[in-house]
């Protein structure tokens with residue numbers, strides 16, 4: 349296949365992985381550029397994903413296998429696009445590769461992490477614990493190859509990992525490099541970041557230990573998370589038997605995110621089941637403005653609602669305060685349907701924070717426009733450039749996968765047109 353028939357996919361989450369494997373399996377080369385050291389995106393951080401409540405690996409593993417078995421898919425990790433120029437059928441793209449400091453000899457034996465004396469906040473677990481500077485994000489990471497974080501590593505002044513590695517896999521001299529690609533089309537699949545709870549003053553401003561975000565809840569419930577899947581509250585590792593979820597934490601609010609993030613109601617209902625399964629005597633209360641469980645997700649809502657230990661209350665949370673003696677969290681809420689004010693304490697509170705497109709804060713270089721909220725503006729895209737999944741709008745995994753399959757066809761058409 350000619351060099352210019354390649355399709356470039358920016359972002360290696362569920363959207364990007366799907367676009368890549370569908371493109372390659374239809375006969376065009378696909379190149380994924382992923383900025384972190386691992387593929388999988390945010391789905392890898394979930395405990396289970398609806399509607400089937402499968403662990404993330406059941407979807408990701410299939411895609412990783414398809415990539416391993418298909419020479420037409422290549423990928424770069426720790427990689428970001430620096431420049432895009434040209435036109436449909438003939439885009440020139442410069443990709444900057446940051447050093448991993450660990451080469452392909454790595455067997456994933458963990459000796460480097462054991463030897464590494466430097467700890468850093470574990471970003472994969474949203475700061476709920478720490479990890480070593482020589483690290484792998486989780487036990488099913490792909491590629492299963494460690495990375496060294498240059499922001500924290502002491503380099504050759506330390507080099508304990510080099511001595512510990514039996515396989516000569518560590519190269520602290522690795523330098524950044526640039527790769528130039530010529531591609532027929534470009535797919536933007538850069539996904540989302542969680543809305544920063546630090547902006548939500550009224551909900552504790554990220555300062556109350558036992559007020560966590562929904563993504564932190566995913567990590568707490570996950571077997572490869574900081575508590576090995578046991579839902580324990582951060583302040584004192586106590587089992588959580590009485591929890592509140594605060595919906596629309598920043599979403600549908602002109603001062604924060606003016607749009608609905610689409611998945612937060614389903615995410616909290618799902619997380620209610622995590623707690624109810626783990627602690628049969630636990631109680632869950634969900635405070636909402638409107639419950640939005642579109643299409644067939646409505647069935648999931650009704651099923652969770654049947655549980656007498658799950659209460660749904662229509663009401664906006666007006667105040668969140670910490671009881672410093674117990675670590676509990678007091679909520680003041682206007683119960684809209686009962687017409688009264690509720691003041692109640694919970695052992696832990698989960699804020700259903702929404703999805704912010706990662707392009708809100710990091711723009712893809714090139715002639716690409718964005719909506720006021722930072723999503724890629726579809727109507728302005730040049731021919732041969734496409735956006736998909738949560739880079740384009742807040743969507744779930746199923747929609748991301750559907751869109752990515754459609755975009756694979758569009759990208760191949762771009763390649764054919766330019767024959």
Ligand SMILES: Cc1cc2nc3c(=O)[nH]c(=O)nc-3n(C[C@H](O)[C@H](O)[C@H](O)COP(=O)(O)OP(=O)(O)OC[C@H]3O[C@@H](n4cnc5c(N)ncnc54)[C@H](O)[C@@H]3O)c2cc1C
Pocket residue numbers: 358359360361362363364381382383384387388389390391394396397398399427428429537538539540541562563566611615618701702703706710736737738739743744745746748
């Ligand atoms: C609390 C919560 C729970 C959820 N639970 C579910 C669920 O149960 N079921 C469900 O269907 N959906 C769920 N979702 C939604 C789901 O996470 C998204 O639909 C999914 O992550 C979308 O995949 P994506 O590939 O578009 O984006 P992402 O998963 O964000 O992947 C984007 C990838 O692009 C990379 N990237 C970003 N910027 C760049 C760049 N400049 N250059 C290169 N790479 C870049 C990122 O590192 C990442 O790997 C949940 C969301 C939340 C907030």
